[in-house]
Amino acid sequence: MPSARDIRRRIRGVRNIKQVTRAMNMIAAARLRRAQAKAEAARPYAQRLTEILTDVAAAGGARHPLLERREVRRVGLVIITSDRGLAGAFNANILREAGHFVAQQRVPTGIITVGKKGRDFLRARGVTVDEHFPQPSRDVRLEEVGAIRKRIIGDFLSGRYDQVWLAYAQFISVLKSVPVVIPLLPLEPPTEAAGAPRQRAAYQFEPAGDALLETLLPQYVEVVLYRALVESLASEQAARMVAMKAATDSASEMIENLTREYNRMRQDAITKQLLEVVSGADALAKAEQEMA
């Protein structure tokens, strides 16, 4: 049976935790807004680049090593998780989805992790991680994305992986993100049907054809990666925001319950003391009467 003082101490402890979770909730909310703005800002560029790629591919005869389909002997999977925890089921959801994917492969799968949580999870289970990258900073700088892109493209071109897939948390809304696994390499040039109908022009290209692809395709890979990283960041912050809101709420509830218990104990103690005083007084009065 905890004493009243124990309960007071627990209330204080829970109150401190609540302050922390509430602060984390607000920070996550602010970072989520920034990540959403980043995702939004990248859209025109991504769209235009996709249009160019569509047009180049539609112009026909697009040939480039990054477009080349070969017999699949080894698959590479890039798993984007976060460096930090306390984000609810965010990392667990992606890792589960990635696990399903790996289980379905008929060929060996090599894993590249982005974000500490993914690497730690896999290492703890004895899974070899071919390569690890820390989660990019909140600015998602191009150098950070470029390093990952370079490695992936290098591994594909060298034949280490015959396909590369990307697992990340697609951001739908604050309350919803969906873990997805999408194909990254070989690149599948988007087709006209995928984009909104738009004004088309018969483009000329400089440099012509394949030489242009040499510049275009790595850029396109970078855009896909960048967007996945930014969306993953938004999903992470949203998950953390929701988790910390829940933690703050249950802390409030716990404080309420503990306070109630504390008050009851205090009341009981007072009642007990009163009873003792009264019965003591009674006993004294009785004794005096008898003496008289």
Next chain:
Amino acid sequence: MAGERTYRLEVLTLQRMFWQGDVRFVIAPGQEGLFEVLVGHAPYVFALKPGVLHVRLPDERNQYMAVGGGFLVVQPDRTSVLTRSAELPEEIDVARAQRARERAEKRLTERSEGVDVPRAQAALARALARLKVAEYASAGAR
């Protein structure tokens, strides 16, 4: 739009819509050399190398930007520059660009092992573009 003497240009990076406005012409650093885009240019996709994007504004002033490679797309309704990085003269840190240039040049002349030559060349091109933009702008073009 016959008779129009300007067209719409937008400069986009992954981070944001970097610059947009009406322009008379653009001179851009293509991978196969400088080229100029005037009003009514045929639909075209150009690959860019790091360099100076020279924009002539409707009031005949010049606007220079350092771009880090990418694409210039001429569409009937607008012209877009898609680039990994873009900077206006006032955003350029000349001292830093100078240092980057020296560093890259040193790497390229020494050619010691472990030097990523394409990367050093790209760094050099970017640094030179920044320095040029800063120089043009301060030369009183505005």
